[in-house]
Amino acid sequence: MKKGIVILAMMVLLAGCSKEGTTPNTNNTGDTGTNTATNESPDASDNSAETVVGYSYESNGVTIPMNVDAAPIIEALGEPVDYFEAASCAFQGLDKIFYYNGFEVGTYPTGDTDFVSYVDFSDDSVTTDKGIYIGSTAAEVTAAYGEDYTEQSGSYIYKLGDTKLTFIIEDEAVTSITYAAIVEGLNN
Secondary structure (H helix, E strand, O other), X not given: OHHHHHHHHHHHHHOOHHHOOOOOOOOOOEOOEOOOOEEEEEOOOOOOEEEEOEOEEEEOOEEEEOOOEOHHHHHHHOOOOEEEEEEOOOOOOXXXXXXXXOEEEEEEEEOOEEEEEEEEEOOXXXXXXXXXXXXXXXXXXXXXXXXXXXXXXXEEEEEEEOEEEEEEEEOOEXXXXXXXXXXXXXXX
């Protein structure tokens, strides 16, 4: 299963390879929040209340929204367990992956700034804000997040703002959970 998660992470990073020259949607004013509504979330770097609409993951009090500057979030999360970088095929610069206990954070470059691209769960030690974890049932996912999803190759994909929350379901159980940025022209 770990191999599948790594493959999924690389697919997310490489999803834009055929869209060379596109630029991300960097309209970050109004882009963090929780799953169902716009909420005030403190920015990890300065405790200001920037409002962003979309799915976000929280770890130890650090909110991780998509499509925002990754530097203050990575700093607030602390030293990662591991780190990986590779030349981006969709943007100029490096795509980066920061590994933490139970999840990883991927980034994409724009100019001199890295933006949060995705958060991928790596085991069942972490949960969404609605209590869904790797191993939850498909029925628990729809009870928590509703029926307004797109099913694609065994995945339940929920979209909110410029984010999506994907649950891969196999044999009626969640085998993967990924929060991802929807970047203009890529992985829509």
